[in-house]
Amino acid sequence: MDVTSIGLIEDEDILLDLASLALSNLDHENTDIAPYLERLEEIEDRVCDEGRIAVLSRERAAVLSRVLHGEFGFVGDTEAYDASVNADFSQVLDRKRGLPIALSILYVAMARRVGWSAYVLNLPGHVLVQIGERSPVVIDPFAGGSLVSEGKVAAIRRAYLGEEGGGSALSVLRMSNRDVLARLLNNQAVRAASENDPHRALDVYRRITQVAPGVLDAWQKLARLQLGFNDVAGARESLFAMSEVAPDKKTRDRIMDAFEALSSTGRVAP
16 A cells, blocks of 8 residues: 555545555565565454354454464563554564554454454553444453453443443544554654654654644644754645644634744744
């Protein structure tokens, strides 16, 4: 998948694993991508073989855990959680360790490859995966794809939805494909900033704006970094692009005020 096309195609047409691999390849341009594609196909074949008679959501979740964790060894990296490689998809495929978002991408992508319904669920500080539409189950790829208890799912609903709700209530926690990719990239940007590498952070935030242009926070952080490199013109371009995808007039007006202020002060408003 061509990275430049991700921001242009319909969200439902984005293949999460291939898009994540394409983004990773930007940092490994001399690396042959073919072995990674073969590895993904190998995993898909095993999920397909093991899941032939899996009908219930719980059965399908068990297949994903058995194949991805049991056979291939994918699990969360608890020893070096903040290592940048944990948000690099090709490195996750190599090391079989990663962040919750990277592993969730793999689980959801494999489920979808064999025709199963699967979604990444957006939770502060952690992501989980929903398998199935009717009587869905929730699993934790970081913990080897283990089932999240119904009690914990109910607690999640209460905490983030304000009500108990049924299985369908989880739909409001589902992330779009673009938002999933943006979250993966944001982890890279945060780690670059913590490692005092503004050039790397600048590149990553620019990628976020390319694949998920509706993420306003990425545009703002990109503009701030551009100003840090005295690229006032670039910062103005970022603010203008940000205004074009703003969800409402109030937000758009606030962005344009910062755009105009930048002309005279060279600073982005908070």
